Amino acid sequence: MPVLEISNLKKSYVTPDGARSAVIDVPQFTLEAGEQVALAGASGSGKTTLLHLIAGILTPDSGHIVVAGEEMTAVSEAGRDRLRAQTIGYVFQTFNLLQGYTALENVMLGQMFGGGADSGRARELLARVGLSDRLNYRPRQLSVGQQQRVAVARALANQPKLVLADEPTGNLDRRHALEALGLIREVCDENRAALLLVSHDQDALSRFDQVVSLGEVNRALYAGTPDKEWIEFSATKN
């Protein structure tokens, strides 16, 4: 059973001049357990919006998103929160660590809403990303690379089935970017979590076996063009 199944997903926004502009139009997309896929796309191509829809942070205009067998689009907001807390790990471009909390506490927050956090598991994860000596450091006391590693540990803290990574190397220099990327992929491998990473960083993308242009997935980018020019992602994969 796929960890992620998307079908006929549509999302649009109302522009300042009152017109409705389609941002996401994904006819079909699937991701199996343990699969790691990179979505390539330029800024403004709807990468973050797509991840937010998958994570249940945004609601689509129409379509279906099934995460680990649960229909994200059919449950209430509280249900989406629970699904996100229990089955999805999210790595942000800007890390989004909470400044008032230590590295350990930030990781524990990643577990807390999924049914409770324990420091033992959080310590293990931080040790796994090489920060066992920085448990009580606050984000501003850590280097950029260390912050991203805390963010990775947090995203994996709830043992997610699906990890979403939004430009996780965007704020890092090349060395740290490659380190962070390797770490995300490695830990996902260990946990057999599916990874969907979106980026426009060619260096990062080149590390993936499966790199898909967002244009192949998101039909909205081809608004106004005939259907026949559309290449479905699933067909490309096959």
Add this chain to the structure above:
Amino acid sequence: MTNWSGAKGLLMIVRRSLGQHALSTIITALSIALGSGLVMAVFSIKSQTYQAFTGGQAGFDAVLGARGSQLQLVLNTVFHLETSPGNIPWAMYRQIKQDPRVKLAIPYAVGDNYQDFRIVGTTREIFTEFEYQQGHKFQAQSSGRFFNADSSTNPAESPREAVIGSYVAQATGLRASSTFNPYHGLIYDERQRHRDQYTVVGVLETTNSPSDRVIWIPIEGVYRMSSHVLRGGGEMFRAAEGEEIPDEHKEVSAVMLKLRDPQSGFQLDQTINKQGKVATLAWPIGRVMAELFDKLGWMNRVLALVAYLVIAVAAGSILASVYNTINERRREFAILRALGARRATVFSVIVIEAAVIAFIGAMGGYAVYAAILATTKIIVKAQTGVELNVWQIDSILWLTPLLMIAVGALAGLIPAFKAYRTDVAEHLAPTS
């Protein structure tokens, strides 16, 4: 190993948040502490004052005095405040003393002071028979004794002896064997000095009652005080040195009464107040004082209004303090939501945060309360001799903190709703 789940996790988030805004949290909590302490102190002082002045601590059941206000009579004789409403003849004292319904009758003659402390002329019975609290009679400190003059002493030979309350000793420096000259009137005026010199023969142990502020002398001493004139017989009479004063010339300011039973009080009230026209019986003393407090009912309403205002201001300060942090914390809320926190969780965090600020303030309020009460206790003791019990547990002491916490939580609803509405996607910047 630390585990966070449910309420524990919420409290951890609240603790971190308060820590991040420590300055505003402390300032807001201090304002709550002041408000809470003030409300507790005001109502507690009111309640304790009421109890102290109406709770039967006088030791007497009734006071017989000149026709006039019962309240003035009680204030003058029991609390040693106010002026005397006038005098009654000695014969009336003798008559009430022999009444079978009266267990104890002690005459008071007032009108002089020493450094603003009232001098009360009376008999030895005040020391030997009177109990200022059940089972407690006045005790002289080890180095002293009571004055000797009593009704059997030859009045003309009555020595000029005085027994002073503990507060008088503390305030004036008088000790056993000290001498002093009384001053005429109830307010100290150095031009009104009597020639008579009194010797302190004893200092009383502290009673925590208005008696601690009194200088007791034999009643004959009042009659014989230089420049005093007696009008008990209707005409002016000056006591000559060495001569006995005929009873018809004597008068007393009041007679302090201990009655056999409440029924006696009811009967005497009927006889003296309702049927008689020459004297007033203030009975029961607690009821007379309660009437004073009833007359001050408007003050209670003002106090209540002030309390409500203080609580409203406290609520406003919590609201402003928490509300002002919401905008800068929207990203934090968005991150928490992205990690799976529900809207209700974010809402609860803010409400709990506001309630915790109120709780911290309310706890600090106890310190403010204790400081105000301790100061008030000293002032009330100095002014009236009445002892307030700072440590008395009053319902206001738990009601106020509870109310503050509830009001704090209510004040948190508005910022909590603002946090609740935080758009997660919008605040998880940047987007790509």
